[in-house]
Amino acid sequence: MNRILIVDDEESILKALRRLLTLTPCKVGDKIYKFTVDSFASPEAALEKARHTPYDLVLSDYRMPRMDGVAFLKAFRELQPECARLILSGYADLNGLIGAINEAGISRFLSKPWNDYELLAAIGQALALRELTMENQRLADLARLSMGQVSPEEIERKRLEAEEPGITSVIWGPDGSVMIDESLLDDGDQGKL
Structure with a gap:
């Protein structure tokens, strides 16, 4: 099951895309992709979710009121660089398309x-x-490991970060202790600290 994030400021678009992607599997060659879909009308809320939830693909609207698709995908790329990125737009804007490709690293403009x-x-x-x-990255990492250019710990850190974004980010206290960011905890967990 592949996890997809959709961001569009129009609720009707989000509902239509969610319905299409959850009901219709996608076939490429012999591989069939089925989807779990998270959708957000707010790019900021989507970025917050992406800090802790790994995605395989993100599909963003290009024109949104508070943050355009290029800015959103650029910020998203910082969080999850391996995630596939697509833009969906009702406007044919050549400069926007160039920005999306160069700045956000999209693979397709729809x-x-x-x-x-x-x-x-x-x-x-x-x-x-x-x-x-x-x-290809996994095989290259194994080759670098065999040549001593990377440690097993670095490969494992990379794998963990891809599976659980933010897991390798540690906040250190002035005394060297590990600090807990309480804003990231569920309401029920905050009372247990």
């Missing part, structure tokens, strides 16, 4: 209204490319 088949094909292709890229 237009609204979308064709369901083309959207699913683009998502499947992006996920297949992501899998191939991650396998």
Whole structure:
């Protein structure tokens, strides 16, 4: 099951995309992708969720009121660089497209209204490319490990960070102790500290 994040300021778009992606599996070659979808109307809320939830693909609207798609995907890329990134837009803006490719590293720019088949094909292709890229990185890390250029601990840290974003970020106290960021805890956990 692949986890997808959708960000669009229009609730009707979010509902339509969520319905399409949860009901329609995507096939690329012999591989079938099924999706778990999280959707947000606010890019800021989506970024907050992405700090602790790993995604395989993010699909963002280009024009949103508080933060455009390029700025959102650029910030998202900082959190989860291996995640595939796509932009969906009703506007054909060449400068925006160039910014999305150069700054946010998107793999595809899709237009609204979308064709369901083309959207699913683009998502499947992006996920297949992501899998191939991650396998190449894994093999390169093993080669670097065998040559002594990287330690097993560094490889494990990278793996853990990909599975659980933010897990390797530690806040150190002035005395060398590990500090807990209480804002990241569930309400029920805060009373247990």
